[in-house]
Amino acid sequence: MALLAVASAWARDNGRRLLALTVDHGLNPDSAGWTAFAGEAARRAGADWRRLSWEGAKPSTGLPAAARAARHRLIAAAARRAGARVVLFAHTAGDVAEADLMRAEGSTLGRLRDWSPSPAWPEGRGLMLLRPMLDVERAGLRDWLTAQGQGWIEDPSNEDVRYARSRARRALLPSGEGGARADRRGRMRDSGTSAPGAEPPHPPTRREASGPLPLPLGEGSFTLDRSVSARLLGAALVCAGGGDRRPRGDRLDRILTRLKAGETFTAVLCGARIEAGPDRVLIAREPGEFARRSPPPLPLPPGVETVWDGRWALTAADPGWSVVPAAGRLSALSKADRARLNALPPAARGAMPVLIRNGATAPVLAGTAAKAHSLVEERLALALDRMTHETELEPRAHGATPRNHLFSGADITEEGSAPRFQGSRRE
Known part of the structure; x- marks a missing residue:
């Protein structure tokens, strides 16, 4: 939501078209409502919006990795159809810290980089990913959104310790890069006004x-x-x-x-x-x-x-x-x-x-x-x-x-x- 606010303001200032993509993985009973929430937020910010769905049977093991791969494929294909060359992702410093911890424990998860090719191949050929928020902590983004009266959704799977990502997030709680607070789990907050704009940083x-x-x-x-x-x-x-x-x-x-x-x-x-x-x-x-x-x-x-x-x-x-x-x-x-x-x-x-x-x-x-x-x-x-x-x-x-x-x-x-x-x- 913070990235949407920043990117939409930048797009307006620079006369650029912004297309927001939401992937409905179909893994939570509330996912349709979450997707509708995202679409409304994108339209309110002045962005075009597309809903993408991960269809078909879901694996019984390795679900996070399969969902991530499917998400990248869907986003890459939609971006290419739209004529886009760069896709913005809102990964934060917390995502970097969690990935580092997971690799230290034996995961083959790749490193998050601010500017990197799409991992979907060949769907993502010629497409780059820009992550302008890798030096920002989640707590700072939540405080910023709250000050703007802007709502967001907390995905309860982020607290599910069956998944390595959630365990890493919980392990990092003392450093301030943990997951959602208990009073926000799975709860949709009301939306307010969009945040003021700022220009995303240039690629490195x-x-x-x-x-x-x-x-x-x-x-x-x-x-x-x-x-x-x-x-x-x-x-x-x-x-x-x-x-x-x-x-x-x-x-x-x-x-x-x-x-x-x-x-x-x-x-x-x-x-x-x-x-x-x-x-x-x-x-x-x-x-x-x-x-x-x-x-x-x-x-x-x-x-x-x-x-x-x-x-x-x-x-x-x-x-x-x-x-x-x-x-x-x-x-x-x-x-x-x-x-x-x-x-x-x-x-x-x-x-x-x-x-x-x-x-x-x-x-x-x-x-x-x-x-x-x-x-x-x-x-x-x-x-x-x-x-x-x-x-x-x-x-x-x-x-x-x-x-x-x-x-x-x-x-x-x-x-x-x-x-x-x-x-x-x-x-």
């Missing part, structure tokens, strides 16, 4: 990952320095593999240890292939994954951007086309298509998308029969904080090659070293 300045950045080879593959950091390697593996889950810490640590020891080896992690040679470390999609899970051909509706394998955005102009991996079809490609693939590292060729039409067995390389661009480079740039402001998330003309934010003429300096890469990606 560009932060650097430790270790030299990956050098893109084109078509979603990279080379890395052996001194790569855990954060950078984990991000490169997730992006090259097309998935949405970072590698477990122990598995990532083993790879880092082998790299720093100078070993020559090949490994697969997060669906990505790691080829550590004497003079370079190649990261690319592992084509053997396609044989292991054998995905069916993915149809390409004409004129609709379709994401394939979490790595490529494809748009076909004509009906009948489907996309499949090049693995097992390389010899059936035309001479020109094979020549293009031969410019790539051998490990990257089988994971390239090729198109087949109406069940025909003669494939053509994606990009010749449909518009195609790799999502990997831009995704990695977002993960490594190479785009630090809304204006850098420029809309792309349909079918145009996106600007490479990793190596687009900017000096790239790193902690402990200062490599500089100039010019565009090698194609």
